[in-house]
Amino acid sequence: QVQLVESGGGLVQAGGSLRLSCTASARTFSNNPMGWFRQAPGKEREFVAAVSPTGGDTLYERSVTGRFTISRDNAENTLYLQMNSLKSEDTAVYYCAAARTGWVVAQMDEYVYWGQGTQVTVSS
Numbered sequence: 001q002v003q004l005v006e007s008g009g010g011l012v013q014a015g016g017s018l019r020l021s022c023t024a025s026a027r028t029f030s031n032n033p034m035g036w037f038r039q040a041p042g043k044e045r046e047f048v049a050a051v052s053p054t055g056g057d058t059l060y061e062r063s064v065t066g067r068f069t070i071s072r073d074n075a076e077n078t079l080y081l082q083m084n085s086l087k088s089e090d091t092a093v094y095y096c097a098a099a100r101t102g103w104v105v106a107q108m109d110e111y112v113y114w115g116q117g118t119q120v121t122v123s124s
Helices: none
Strands: 004-007 010-013 018-024 034-039 046-051 058-060 068-073 078-083 092-099 111-114 118-123
Touching: 004 092, 018 034, 018 092, 018 118, 034 068, 034 078, 046 068, 046 078, 058 068, 078 092
Parallel strands: 010 118
Antiparallel strands: 004 018, 018 078, 034 046, 034 092, 046 058, 068 078, 092 111, 092 118
């Protein structure tokens, strides 16, 4: 069982930066690929970024490539998402999630543990 809690969301103006954190309670955190997803009101949840268990491999959705950086600190059971050059289109509730595949994946149905989400609002 992996329990996840996100933090770091808030209001930021376009072009600004924000860093999200996700802390896991499970002692096996280091064995799980981790990902960030987001969902805007009235829209389906979509993939943002993912990182392999050791942090060596990453995947990014096209629209965030070059602007967002996903990383993890397994010693602290924490996942991060550094978001730079934010756009109004990035406004959404951001969720961290854990997969059980053993490798980095972008497919939402591979993620089985989810946090409650943190709101990110970007003003234009």
